[in-house]
Amino acid sequence: MARNDPRSEANEKNLPTPGVISGQFAAMGQRRIEEYLNARTDLLEKLQESNKQWLERVQSEANLASELASKLTAARSIPDTMTACQEWSNRRFEMMAEDGKHAFADAQKFMETGARLLSNGWWSNGKLGGLSS
Numbered sequence: 001m002a003r004n005d006p007r008s009e010a011n012e013k014n015l016p017t018p019g020v021i022s023g024q025f026a027a028m029g030q031r032r033i034e035e036y037l038n039a040r041t042d043l044l045e046k047l048q049e050s051n052k053q054w055l056e057r058v059q060s061e062a063n064l065a066s067e068l069a070s071k072l073t074a075a076r077s078i079p080d081t082m083t084a085c086q087e088w089s090n091r092r093f094e095m096m097a098e099d100g101k102h103a104f105a106d107a108q109k110f111m112e113t114g115a116r117l118l119s120n121g122w123w124s125n126g127k128l129g130g131l132s133s
Helices: 006-014 018-074 078-122
Strands: none
Touching: 018 078
């Protein structure tokens, strides 16, 4: 039995088919997941790079301490000892300044990655993906 109600025909013509809607949602969801995974991969790469730099810094500090110990052991006078300590402290302060610059640069990289993740809509309006409940 066919129904010839003009209102129901108009409503059916204006509504997209369920397959189109689900396809759009699937594409949107896939795009968001890809963006999230890309940002996460980028963040992981930045963390690995930062970790490598800090491990190299620890090694250079250990080498500096070893050099100081060698110089102090070889020192035959108080002026030799003072010179070795002065050289060590000068280099140590240079390294601390470099550490501060590296820490700031690392924090900036992490903040940029986090901002990119957030600007893609993952937490817009305080809700996951900008979706309202």
